[in-house]
Amino acid sequence: MNFELKTLSLSAAAAHPCDLLVVLVPEGFKPRADALSSLAAHALKAGDLDTKAGKLLPLYAPLGVSARRVALLGCGDGTARAVRQAVLAAGAMIKAPSVRRLALVFAAAPQxxxxxxxxxxVSEASYVYTATKSKAEPRALARVAVGVADAAAARAEFATATALxxxxxxxxxxxxxPANHATPTLVGQxxxxxxxxxxxxxxxxGPAEVARLGMGAFLAVARGSEEPLRFIELRYEGAGKTQAPVVLVGKGITFDTGGISIKPAAEMDEMKFDMGGAASVLGVFRALADLRPAINVVGLIPACENMPDGRAVKPGDVVTSMSGQTIEILNTDAEGRLVLCDALAYAARFKPAVVIDIATLTGACVIALGGLRSGLFASDDGLAERLLAAGDAALDPCWRMPLDDEYAEGLKSNFADVANVAGRAGGSITAAKFLQRFVGNTPWAHLDIAGTAWKGGAAKGATGRPVGLLVHYLLGIEAAGSARKPARRAARVG
Incomplete structure (x- = not known):
């Protein structure tokens, strides 16, 4: 799908050739002397058009307009959040098979x-999954013109959006x-x-290299699967070699049965989404390829399946991580933290400015925050503030959770340095405390995306979050001029 940013007044938009013309009408709209303004003004006066975000008035072949299909679309106060809500409300029209060329025009200067x-x-509303469908119709929408009063003023924002x-x-x-079409080997490809x-x-x-690195926790999770593990290392070099990189670590469990601590059968198919963290790292690098910011970024993805088998790790087994710490595996369904801990230890060799891990880690985070906000845990106040701001700017929000040292008490073990689970209470926090043991003094953040990486039910599918949050954070580093280590650290968050 090709996006194009154009300077289009409403009079010019009326003459623009397209299959569907969507006009975003904000509160306080001031009509001018053109066909589209006249249509909107009459509809507002008659009460047939409401400027509340998402309110839609479809029109067919109106006089003075080239497009056969026109949608007058209320966008509320015109903020980014309201515009997103409005465009998603028009999703059925945008996704129609007959719409190959779309023009989306702002009736007033955009905020x-x-x-x-x-x-x-538009991308979110029109996305169609086809990879494993024999007769699926691909996305019809091929070209999107976005019309604004001043294209030059919006060009940088537009470029970021198309990369995202x-x-x-x-x-x-x-x-x-599906997991058989996204094995660790295929994710590596x-x-x-x-x-x-x-x-x-x-x-x-591959497995031999991972064994030589001493990643005993990662190897333990992969033991029950016939699919060989892969440890993926991506590097984006947009700045000088002296600039410390940001390291992104994405959980890549391509399918999670729970292992010996097997999950219930209902909805287990959704465990193909357990590599949402890995997918987000891939997505960030795809966006970096277009944006080419002057920063350095490393992406690490420990990818494997978690399967029950005669060779699979058992509850009560003790394994040795790359850091040398021993771990008692009390629950084999708490496997994500085991693959992540070795990847976090490996990250230290890059002498990073910041380490951020991204994982569909705990059901407890879903209970705490639902599907709106990702859980954010951070060892550094400045890092947390920047990630929160990036999430708000990207409409990909997160919420900071505590990291008090007392939460780690439940991870004590009689047989190893640490257990991989504590009790049910505060499960997302104790999982984060486990990971924190493996990052040393580097500023670190953990994003628990178990509630935000995918949707269930009729809308079942991946969301692509938190690619937007992470890219906005990285662009903020570029804007600041360097990836300096944050000055303030916080051992406790209330």
Whole structure:
């Protein structure tokens, strides 16, 4: 799908050739002397059009307009959030098989972030999964013109948004694929495909290399599967070698049965989404390929299946992690933290400015925050503030959770340095406390995306989150001029 940013007045939009013309009408709309303004003014006066975000008035072949289908679409106060809500409400029209060319026009000057929100909402509304369907119709929409009063003023925002579309759709695609079409080997190939873009390098380690690295926790999780594990290492070099990189670590459990601590059968198919963290790292690198910011980023993905087998790790087994710490595995369904802990230890070799891990880690986080906000845990106040701000700017919000030292008490073990689970209470926090043991003094954040990486029910599918949050955070580093280590640290968060 091709996006184009154009300077379009409403009079010019009326003459623009397209299959569907969507006009975003905000509160306080001031009509001018053109056909579209006249239509909107009459509809508002008659009460047939409401400017509340998402209220839609479809029209067919109105006089003075080239497009056969026109939608007058209320966008509320015109903020990015309201525009996103409005465009998603028009999703059925946008996704119609007859709509190959769409024009989306702002009836008033867009507010900051609104153009980007509109672009990303069009992508979200029109996305179609087809990879494993024999007769699926691909996305009909091929070209999207976004019309604003001043295209030059919105160009940077538009460029970021189109890169985010590419990255988010890459993440959605790989998270949506069934486990037999997204094995660790295939995920490694998806990462290698990104290395075709300038500035991106990829290295994929197999079981032998992982064993030589001493990643005993990662190896333990993979033991029950016939699919060989892969440890994927991506690098984006947009700055000098002296600039410390940001390291992103994505949980890549391509299917999670729970292992010996097997999950209930109901909805177990959704465990193909357990590599949502890995998919988001792939998506971030796809966006970086288009944006080419002046920063350095490393992506690490420990990818494997968690399966029950005669060789599978058992509850009560003790394994030795790459860091040398021993771990008593009390529950084999708490496997994500086991693959992540070795990847976090490996991250130290890059002398990173910041480490951020992303994982569909705990059902407890879903109970705490639902599907709206990702859980954010951070060892550094400045890092937490920047991630929160990036999430708000990207309409991909998160919420900071505590990391008090007392939460780690439940992880004590009589037989190892640490247990991989504590009790049910505060489960997302104790999982984060487990991971914190493996990052040392590097500023670190953990995003628990168990509630936000996918949707269930009729809308079942991957969301591509938190690609938007992470890319906005990385662009913020570029804007600040360097990836300096944050000055303030916080051992406790109330």
């Amino acid at each position: 900051a972030g609104a153009v980007g929100a509109a672009v990303r909402a 579309v590419a990255g988010t759709e890459y993440a959605r695609e790989w998270a949506n694929r 998806a990462a290698k495909a990104l290395a075709k873009h300038p500035g991106i390098q990829c290295k994929v380690h």
